[in-house]
Amino acid sequence: MLSKNFGRFTTLTAVAVSVFGAQFAAVAQQVTLTGAGATFPQPLYERYIREMRKAHPDIRVNYQAIGSGGGIKQTIAGTVDFGASDAAMTDSQMSQVKGGVLLIPTAGGPVSVSYNLPVKGLKLSNRALSGIFLGKITTWNDPLIVQDNKGLNLPNTAIKPVVRADGSGTAFIFTNHVSAISPEFKSAVGGSTEPKWSSGFLKGKGNPGVSALVKQTPGAIGFMEYSFALKNGLNSAAVQNGSGRYVAPSLKAANQALADVQFPANFRAFDINSSQGYPIVGLTWLLIPRSQKTPAKAQAIKTMVRWMLTSGQQLNDDLGYTSIPSGVAARAIEAVESGVK
């Protein structure tokens, strides 16, 4: 009896030692990377992190979606190992990061101009688009809108533009596009995460807030990440690209536009008004401080970027994001390999 109990006790101890021992061993090797920033790529990054653990079980990544502005702030403050943002850091922001920072594009997405009217296939010329968001075109049957939409039955009701209430990477992408096509918009509203909108515009918090407001408000029109328009079943307008052709938002059209974009050495591609595909396409970047806290973290960051820009890119299409052209991805991997310590 006693010996039997004793036997069980020793077995248990052995099991416990082996289990905990293995865990301690794993902890000793594991590197944890903490990142924070943009909400737009959150679903994609979460998937990246899950899939990457299969290939690199020794790297653990925590990503907090606190918004692009927050991602930039945390990167400057040095509280995270990497940040993320849909609005590229400005030169002055980049100079505030100790040891410098690399902007690495990971994905993109079309920003749709979606509306709440019972008509499909609305076309908005550059003049109509900028006029609406300047607050100058105020009814749906304005001649500037009607002339491109001869077949559509446009009502004599008010246009209710919906914009972002919070500082936003999506607003940055959209206003930079409209600034590129309209000098008047550029001086009155400007391309910014916090543009100077006309005071009477409805405002929603985040992409979910804007898409919900458009869905709820007859006659509304707003810009949002295309996936939110799809989720809410909203109609989206075709807009003019750089060659004057009308293109409706789609992943394919956005990929065409990205293939056309010239990425400079710092990967900060702006004023996207492509003559190929859909012209309002945003990129989202990882913000990677050049000097990491430990060599192990630097190595883990390199492994993560390499994985995201090679194997990870295969996931982009599935989740509704554009991928980074492979030539640009190779350059970005090289920049991180040589630039991060």
Place this chain on the structure above:
Amino acid sequence: MSSPQHLSAPVPTESILGRRNRPPKNDLADRLFRYLMYAASGISAAILFLMVWTILKQSFPAVQKFGLGFFVSQEWNVTDSKFGALPLIYGTMGSSLISLILAVPIGLAVALVTSEDLLPQRLRTVIAFTIELIAAIPSVIFGLWGFYSFIPLLLPFQQFLHAKLGFIPWFGKEPTGSGLMTAGILLGIMILPTMAAVSREVLLVVPTYLRTGSMALGATRWETIFRVVLPKAFSGILGGVMLALGRALGETMAVTMVIGNAENISSSLFEPANSIPAILATKFAEADGMHSSALTYLVLILFAITLAVNVGAIGLVRLVERSGKS
């Protein structure tokens, strides 16, 4: 009100507890407990002062830069770092005022119906309980309900007002759904239970001899209510109004979801507006530098408004009580 003497007579503890009736001894436990109480109340006060200190410190750059001009400027321009509080003060006060216009008469009516014996006791309990249940609903639920269910209900009514009474500036713009009026009405529903519950408690403690006396002099029930009961309960009801107003001024989540979040002053109540708590909720997380300081300046203003409301209420109650005595 002095309590009747016989109620405060000492209860014979010995017979109940079966113990000696010991005189209170000023021993260690007693002292310790007293210090604990001092500490607890001290900490509560300290937290308030800590908050005020932090807010003052953080808002200082904006206070220095914009000064009193902050109160009259209408711009909220992050790009050029120009900020003004007027549209936000307007939105906060406007939505709260609409909510009071709605909640005070209805809340008072509910309180009267549930405190007088017009209805059978059972029905009164059910009504009072149902209204008070509204207070238990989290404000985010109010916001979601307001946005997805209430606005579609309200919109046709607003469109009707605009079509029929559009010549009045208040209804002069085509309604959007989200806007100052919508936020005010939603707030009115949210503060209704506070208003009703406090007024009911106050009406219930109006002494019976006042009612019977009034009736004995030949007053009808409604004369009694309006000339005797309500005036007697006035200061308590005013307290209820102030509690309700306090909730309306500070409500964040529900207002953010239905007010339209536009820093906008319009003669039309249908137009989108913005309130101080709402702009804090939407903008603070991403704000930095002067923007963040200007937002903290708004917190200071909200503090001041709330303080003014409370001080004003106390003053009004004193004034009424004094004029009642003379």
